[in-house]
Amino acid sequence: MPEKTRKPGALSALFKQREVGLFIILAVLFLLVGLRNPAFTTGSNALFILEDTAIMMILALGMLCVLLVGSIDISIAAIMALSTMTAGIVMKQNLNITEIQVVTDGVMGSATLRESTPLILLVIIGMGVGALCGALNGLLIAYGRVLPIVATLGMQYILYGVSHVVSDGQAVYRKDMPDSFINLSRQAFLGLNSKIWFMLVVFAVMFLFLTYSRQGRYLYAVGSNRESAAMSGIKSPRATLIAHIIMGMLAGLAGLLYASRDTKITQDMAMGYEMYIIASCVIGGVSVSGGRGKAVGVLLGALTMGVINNALTMLRLTGNSEFWKKAIQGALILAAVVINVIIQRSKERRVLRDRRI
């Protein structure tokens, strides 16, 4: 006699999702901090957090692809630096400054117009160089059989070095940038900052790619079990390569937004970001061994990091805003990861229990 198993309702299935749990934790955190400092829970502050974290989110989405295939990329910061520096050199060399007369409030004054290579071309250059770097990583890892940590570690050194050579030790400052680039991260459409729009577009594309496209599903397959994927005819080296190229492209894009926000491009920019991004992914439920992770989770993970950062600033914990940030970040990653394990173990136990032997 078959047992009557209760069919889980749609709502409880939803709650079983990791990401929903994370979202709830995030919302609770948000409200708690708001109790302490009402300025925190304003719409404008929430928007500000989103804007601040948007660049991280784009990078984390790229890292998601890489982690899904069971690889890792420590060189993303270096890719950002090199691709942005390349675009920076191009825009610096083609810069045209013109002084024009403007009339403001009936008074004659002068304004400077800065123009250079068209913005779209700069974006293509940045993302292109990024894709190239990602491809190099992918080739080394997939076809050269070099371990991802070693390959991307070496590439990190190499790419920062190339960035230095390309820039000849010079940095690119605001005065070397065209207005179009400076405004890249500052324009607002429909009330939302351009960085948020970029992030939303990347997220939408990534979500569709991973959920509905064949190549996207291949990433999950290769990460879960390389041999079975190979048996099923999926070329795992190719999937790894594609994942790294995507990472590189997004790193290029993120680098341009970052440089636009800071109005500065230095040969060593973004050093140290890689760990932050990996942490965001881990909190968001991505498994480092591959095969598990969702775009939504990654966004929430990056958002959590951003909220904590902002909360600490707003709570004014003794003067310097970075006071507890570092330690709490570490504790957070540890907690997230331990919770991850507990959930995993309980899931396995449940699966074992539900088996009818």
Add this chain to the structure above:
Amino acid sequence: MERMISRLPKWMRRWEWILVILILLVFALFSRLQPDNYTIPKLLNQTRVYMVDVGFLALGILVVLILGDIDISIGATAALSVTVMAVTYNQGNGIPFLLAVALMLLTGALCGFVNGLLVSRFPELFPMIITLSTLTLYRGIAYIILKDQSSGRFPSWYAKDLGYGSFRLFGLDVPIMLVCILAVLPVYYIWLHKSASGRRIFAAGTNLTASRYSGVQTGRIKVMAFTLNGIMAAVGGFFLTSRTGSVKYTLATGFEMQAIAIAVLGGASTSGGRGSVIGLLLALILMTGLKNGLMLVYNDAFILNLSIGLLLILIVLIPNIAGRIRRQNTVRRQRMSLQKT
């Protein structure tokens, strides 16, 4: 080429000889380019800069790598340990310096112990992730203690004699720091390569489950290895501070990757089961010589790192490609011999 290599006696076919050749090449190249500055006495003096502090870190991480694990928190461990030493000495109402040093070693051991405990208890999590979080944790604690300030004012012998002092040996000035690490190396070698406990570490790294079934206490070994790693990190930080004279929470940032690079160049594999103390020493010498030479010629930190990265990748890549070519050749030869029949 293959036949040439197979004709060499077994002890010469080892990885370390490539390192020796590279060292000789580097030395020849740079002493030609900068004859006045790239001399043995000057180089000996320069070993202070890199060889000792990163060297100790690399020795620690070597054991962890042999086990097949990884630890990226060693820089942070070093920072925290030395922070403890600096703060207890400066604020501690007349605590003797040696006590502060002992506290530093204790902190390092503790940091390593926590890492080891977590890694052995949660095998599903990757050591990468665990040590990633302890990295931010330890540096964060160092930040809470020091904030943006730096702490210094150590006894004068620390900087003068340890940091910049040297022995006179055979007419050369040998830095005392260098002697310290060279004294530790033979002990390390004997323990890791010749003793039973060292053998167990290699076994655990090669196949964890098989070793456990053979009675090797893998959990305990992991904890011990990480604790040792923590102590070595503290020692490395100690020597680093003797030269820099002050401690900031950013101490030793990026050193973890350099230590791993040295261990890997010396023959360790990140998947475990392989590693060599002699190789590590040779890799250290090679890296110091290379760094120094490049710095003299280019006066540029980035070119340095570029070459290190290139070297690291080539060293790992070339055997892989060579292996692939060899396999393709074997397949082709087999096919050809089949055709003949």
Add this chain to the structure above:
Amino acid sequence: MKKTLSLLLALVMLLSLASVALAEEPIQIGVVYKQTGNPFFEAAVRGFEEASKELGFEFIHNGPADSSNEGQIQIIEGYIQQGVDAIAISANDAAGVVSVLQSAMDQGIKVVSWDSKVEPEGRILNIDPSVAQNIGRVQVEEIAQQIGGEGQIAVLSAGATMDNQNTWIRYMQEELEKPEYAKIELVTIVYGDDLTDKSIQEMQGLINSYPDLKGVISPTTVGVAAAAVAIKDNGLSGKIKLTGLGLPSEMAEYLKDGTCEAMFLWNPIDLGYCAAYASVALVKGEITGAAGESFAAGRLGDKEIMEASDGGSFTLVGDPFRFTPENIDDWKEVY
């Protein structure tokens, strides 16, 4: 008799050859600054270049990318190995570089500090850009005048271990204790480490945490530029007043659009130029760096060496200059 004469002749020839050989060795100076990618120091290097053309010395220059103490120590050790004659340094950590500089001086290398000094045990002479008290005072005066004499202000500094920052901030705090500033409150000092990214974040943190903030002083070129970016991005130009030490080339736009009404700086080119002349004078033995001596500093005239408050000796370059929207155009191409 002939033998002695020929021996004497040979000796004289040898000596003259030796002196020619020695004279042909140009003086080499190793310049160390706080970080690369900073236009302030790029301008200072131009000062060194100008002096090197006039005096005929060679120099190499470098700085760590992350404005770290360790990075500077590595560079100094490299210079020692190369056997430079003098080291001219703007230090990230006044105490941290003392050991390595002492080791340099033990080997006969002359050490001069400029911009941000090294503790007296680690240097022979310090080149101060201006009287430190004045630097602190004018910035406080300026911000007080801009915010109308009352309100909250904050300071966005560079590194907590940088001596010049701490000295100026100390003088600012002393100045604020005067009765005419009783209604002004210095709420906090934050550190951006002269990293643009971090400085922007710190400024944003100030904007978020202190809604009543009326003014910000940033006595560092990286900081004041970052603060301007943050203020402008938040649409607060003119609502939060900004002043500090800024480079005209970086800040010209912000002076024109009202984000910053006035700021100060001295000429970093002159600073480098003076440091170069001082170093060469030390190497040639024209001065020993003691108070009371003086040396010729090219187009800057004669510089007098005075006793410094920390027990060492120092000399001054000039006074801080006030940049306004009216005069900024004259300077934005210079540095």
